[in-house]
Amino acid sequence: xxxxxxxxxxxxxxxxxxxxxxxxxxxxxxxxxxxxxxxxxxxxxxxxxxxxxxxxxxxxxxxxxxxxxxxxxxxxxxxxxxxxxxxxxxxxxxxxxxxxxxxxxxxxxxxxxxxxxxxxxxxxxxxxxxxxxxxxxxxxxxxxxxxxxxxxxxxxxxxxxxxxxxxxxxxxxxxxxxxxxxxxxxxxxxxxxxxxxxxxxxxxxxxxxxxxxxxxxxxxxxxxxxxxxxxxxxxxxxxxxxxxxxxxxxxxxxxxxxxx
Amino acid sequence: xxxxxxxxxxxxxxxxxxxxxxxxxxxxxxxxxxxxxxxxxxxxxxxxxxxxxxxxxxxxxxxxxxxxxxxxxxxxxxxxxxxxxxxxxxxxxxxxxxxxxxxxxxxxxxxxxxxxxxxxxxxxxxxxxxxxxxxxxxxxxxxxxxxxxxxxxxxxxxxxxxxxxxxxxxxxxxxxxxxxxxxxxxxxxxxxxxxxxxxxxxxxxxxxxxxxxxxxxxxxxxxxxxxxxxxxxxxxxxxxxxxxxx
Amino acid sequence: xxxxxxxxxxxxxxxxxxxxxxxxxxxxxxxxxxxxxxxxxxxxxxxxxxxxxxxxxxxxxxxxxxxxxxxxxxxxxxxxxxxxxxxxxxxxxxxxxxxxxxxxxxxxxxxxxxxxxxxxxxxxxxxxxxxxxxxxxxxxxxxxxxxxxxxxxxxxxxxxxxxxxxxxxxxxxxxxxxxxxxxxxxxxxxxxxxxxxxxxxxxxxxxxxxxxxxxxxxxxxxxxxxxxxxxxxxxxxxxxxxxxxxxxxxxxxxxxxxxxxxxxxxxxxxxxxxxxxxxxxxxxxxxxxxxxxxxxxxxxxxxxxxxxxxxxxxxxxxxxxxxxxxxxxxxxxxxxxxxxxxxxxxxxxxxxxxxxxxxxxxxxxxxxxxxxxxxxxxxxxxxxxxxxxxxxxxxxxxxxxxxxxxxxxxxx
Numbered sequence: 052x053x054x055x056x057x058x059x060x061x062x063x064x065x066x067x068x069x070x071x072x073x074x075x076x077x078x079x080x081x082x083x084x085x086x087x088x089x090x091x092x093x094x095x096x097x098x099x100x101x102x103x104x105x106x107x108x109x110x111x112x113x114x115x116x117x118x119x120x121x122x123x124x125x126x127x128x129x130x131x132x133x134x135x136x137x138x139x140x141x142x143x144x145x146x147x148x149x150x151x152x153x154x155x156x157x158x159x160x161x162x163x164x165x166x167x168x169x170x171x172x173x174x175x176x177x178x179x180x181x182x183x184x185x186x187x188x189x190x191x192x193x194x195x196x197x198x199x200x201x202x203x204x205x206x207x208x209x210x211x212x213x214x215x216x217x218x219x220x221x222x223x224x225x226x227x228x229x230x231x232x233x234x235x236x237x238x239x240x241x242x243x244x245x246x247x248x249x250x251x252x253x254x255x256x257x258x259x260x261x262x263x264x265x266x267x268x269x270x271x272x273x274x275x276x277x278x279x280x281x282x283x284x285x286x287x288x289x290x291x292x293x294x295x296x297x298x299x300x301x302x303x304x305x306x307x308x309x310x311x
Numbered sequence: 312x313x314x315x316x317x318x319x320x321x322x323x324x325x326x327x328x329x330x331x332x333x334x335x336x337x338x339x340x341x342x343x344x345x346x347x348x349x350x351x352x353x354x355x356x357x358x359x360x361x362x363x364x365x366x367x368x369x370x371x372x373x374x375x376x377x378x379x380x381x382x383x384x385x386x387x388x389x390x391x392x393x394x395x396x397x398x399x400x401x402x403x404x405x406x407x408x409x410x411x412x413x414x415x416x417x418x419x420x421x422x423x424x425x426x427x428x429x430x431x432x433x434x435x436x437x438x439x440x441x442x443x444x445x446x447x448x449x450x451x452x453x454x455x456x457x458x459x460x461x462x463x464x465x466x467x468x469x470x471x472x473x474x475x476x477x478x479x480x481x482x483x484x485x486x487x488x489x490x491x492x493x494x495x496x497x498x499x500x501x502x503x504x505x506x507x508x509x510x511x512x513x514x515x516x517x518x519x520x521x522x523x524x525x526x527x528x529x530x531x532x533x534x535x536x537x538x539x540x541x542x543x544x545x546x547x548x549x550x551x552x553x554x555x556x557x
Numbered sequence: 558x559x560x561x562x563x564x565x566x567x568x569x570x571x572x573x574x575x576x577x578x579x580x581x582x583x584x585x586x587x588x589x590x591x592x593x594x595x596x597x598x599x600x601x602x603x604x605x606x607x608x609x610x611x612x613x614x615x616x617x618x619x620x621x622x623x624x625x626x627x628x629x630x631x632x633x634x635x636x637x638x639x640x641x642x643x644x645x646x647x648x649x650x651x652x653x654x655x656x657x658x659x660x661x662x663x664x665x666x667x668x669x670x671x672x673x674x675x676x677x678x679x680x681x682x683x684x685x686x687x688x689x690x691x692x693x694x695x696x697x698x699x700x701x702x703x704x705x706x707x708x709x710x711x712x713x714x715x716x717x718x719x720x721x722x723x724x725x726x727x728x729x730x731x732x733x734x735x736x737x738x739x740x741x742x743x744x745x746x747x748x749x750x751x752x753x754x755x756x757x758x759x760x761x762x763x764x765x766x767x768x769x770x771x772x773x774x775x776x777x778x779x780x781x782x783x784x785x786x787x788x789x790x791x792x793x794x795x796x797x798x799x800x801x802x803x804x805x806x807x808x809x810x811x812x813x814x815x816x817x818x819x820x821x822x823x824x825x826x827x828x829x830x831x832x833x834x835x836x837x838x839x840x841x842x843x844x845x846x847x848x849x850x851x852x853x854x855x856x857x858x859x860x861x862x863x864x865x866x867x868x869x870x871x872x873x874x875x876x877x878x879x880x881x882x883x884x885x886x887x888x889x890x891x892x893x894x895x896x897x898x899x900x901x902x903x904x905x906x907x908x909x910x911x912x913x914x915x916x917x918x919x920x921x922x923x924x925x926x927x928x929x930x931x932x933x934x935x936x937x938x939x940x941x942x943x944x945x946x947x948x949x950x951x952x953x954x955x956x957x958x959x960x961x962x963x964x965x966x967x968x969x
Contacts, residue, residue, distance in 0.1 A: 120391070254936055
């Protein structure tokens with residue numbers, strides 16, 4: 052598996068996509084930091100970029116990579132290597148290369164502009180952690196989709212749908228339900244619902260740092276107990292990790308019964 | 312060397328293999344023949360573990376296939392179409408496969424035979440189809456294996472490369488390797504094969520030595536002998552669900 | 558000539574009064590070992606010096622114009638029972654005492670030091686520790702409460718009193734006190750023409766400062782921090798609130814500053830930092846809210862539709878989750894010349910003001926106003942889209958509610 056990881060990463064590190072991704076983050080982060088002296092504003096802008104783009108790029112490149120390396124995977128499968136090792140290796144190779152692009156793209160400007168060591172170090176580290184986790188989640192989801200569907204068109208369609216659902220539709224639906232059931236105590240339900248969406252989880256992790264004054268303005272004891280403590284942060288992180296591992300196990304399961 | 316018992320496989324609604332039983336004899340060249348869609352590639356891929364059978368049993372050297380894929384150390388496989396990671400160079404690909412199998416191999420003579428030296432430093436995405444097929448061939452033969460599984464090995468090869476390939480096959484057979492191949496080129500079968508498996512509609516219609524097939528149907532020519540099987544079955548490929556004629 | 562004579566007369570009389578003002582020392586082994594004994598012996602104008610020790614003498618009733626002067630903070634203890642010092646004479650000074658342990662009562666307002674219907678009394682530099690009420694002024698005028706430390710042990714709102722409590726008073730100066738762990742830090746009801754200055758009121762269960770039915774008062778340079786519900790100013794007119802700090806007041810019913818039924822006041826140069834709501838206005842009218850900083854609050858301003866003719870100008874709105882929210886489709890207040898960190902316009906003519914108006918209300922703040930748990934969706938893509946849609950075609954937001962001259966740089 053480590054060998055597959057090595058070669059996948061090696062292959063991707065020469066890919067034009069990796070450099071586009073790296074350059075995009077490098078330029079946006081630099082421009083944002085350069086133009087705005089207010090770290091709070093930069094955080095908010097970067098938060099939006101991270102929450103929208105890392106999942107989208109992760110799931111699209113993941114799907115593309117899986118389909119493109121389909122025949123190569125076949126060649127690998129004819130070698131004396133375990134099936135799951137081949138795909139786990141490819142998954143890790145891809146997520147490692149995306150993660151590295153993301154880390155360099157955001158981290159270098161942070162270093163350059165001296166963000167680390169300032170009052171906001173922890174905020175920015177959190178942003179980076181969240182971005183990395185989202186990359187891992189969505190490349191895994193991409194592998195689930197692409198391994199499940201032979202038809203590329205279907206696969207890409209579904210990948211976009213997954214992203215759209217988790218990035219926009221889920222929250223819209225949540226809001227509608229909240230308005231419909233406004234007369235009920237909703238705190239527990241809302242917190243539970245959030246656990247089922249990795250993008251929401253990531254957003255809340257950052258919000259706990261940015262908007263704590265507003266978040267704590269609520270009567271619901273459950274809400275406060277969750278959001279006001281490090282325990283809440285831990286739960287959110289754990290849930291995110293679960294969001295990484297479960298699709299990984301998911302696509303490995305599909306792969307085990309798949310014909311090539 | 313390989314025993315297949317009662318193998319069933321369907322892709323969705325399409326029942327591809329309907330109870331295949333066969334034995335691949337050691338040290339011989341066995342050709343799997345049959346019209347398109349008869350299940351040839353599926354049989355080969357089942358042996359490699361690429362396809363997961365619905366039912367049935369495959370043993371290699373008397374052992375059931377294991378998931379770790381260790382038995383594939385003994386197998387060289389030439390797939391029908393080969394695609395490689397776009398950004399790797401040819402040389403790197405060869406090195407990589409050696410690294411992955413943890414086996415060393417001297418490929419210089421193979422590279423020379425197939426005239427691949429000028430391409431060794433090129434990226435795989437820039438290669439033509441024929442050159443890719445040569446790369447593919449070298450990948451298959453770079454290790455000395457007990458068994459070679461070749462799926463349409465001649466597709467896209469130029470005549471010179473074709474001759475080199477045939478030489479390679481006979482050489483390895485003489486060294487004791489077993490071959491299992493599919494092809495549409497009957498002359499190649501007549502030239503190389505010892506053994507014939509004829510698949511039609513997911514079932515085996517003939518399984519035995521090449522000579523026997525010819526004499527059974529009273530035809531000196533293999534192509535005609537096969538045509539006879541097809542005729543006696545009507546248009547077998549479209550009647551996949553009908554019972555076999557008595 | 559006449560005037561000079563008058564001054565000389567005054568000096569002579571002053572000396573005469575002074576000579577006849579005795580100093581009575583209360584000290585272990587001295588002539589007086591009990592404060593009560595000294596009080597009984599004292600005449601108006603005498604100074605009672607109380608030396609260090611623990612004094613448990615029930616309620617001390619001060620009915621003469623004496624000065625109680627503590628040396629190194631003698632401890633006057635109420636044994637978790639009764640009121641400790643009750644002043645019913647004018648011109649009393651209480652200075653340098655440690656007054657401690659007044660018990661909780663549900664029937665009477667027991668205090669560490671109570672002023673009952675007096676004038677010109679000064680309560681200076683005392684420590685009031687664990688008192689039910691701290692300093693309690695009842696129907697008293699022209700008094701000073703200065704530099705006291707009033708630290709309670711309040712745990713429940715029902716069973717706790719206020720640190721400084723003023724009821725029906727006029728011209729009172731409350732300055733440089735520290736008020737902690739009571740129900741309200743400073744409480745004013747029917748108090749006019751008074752000054753509350755330089756106090757620090759924090760960790761109180763309810764309000765840091767609580768104003769009711771009080772007019773023409775000033776409060777300035779105070780710090781109100783981490784109180785249960787912030788500061789409440791209600792049913793009052795002509796209040797000036799300047800240079801105060803309102804900080805860390807978190808909770809659903811918690812405000813930096815709650816304004817209810819307030820008319821004609823001014824709120825200038827205050828700092829509102831990290832409160833759930835910076836200013837909450839309900840029927841607040843004709844106020845001038847100017848040059849304040851609102852920083853990192855949940856809501857900087859929550860101004861209900863019943864607030865009319867207020868002017869918000871020169872304020873800095875810095876990184877608040879929401880700058881402004883209201884419950885009405887109409888708004889009759891003026892927002893002009895403020896700095897909004899959320900402003901995304903430009904200033905082509907370089908006059909320091911943005912060329913496009915700023916709309917400080919977001920659609921989403923409406924939604925949160927209706928269903929509070931929806932705050933969980935803050936900063937999500939869906940909510941951003943919602944805000945954007947509302948910005949393009951306003952339906953819920955009062956159309957006229959905008960700052961037509963948003964500042965490009967924050968006021969220093």
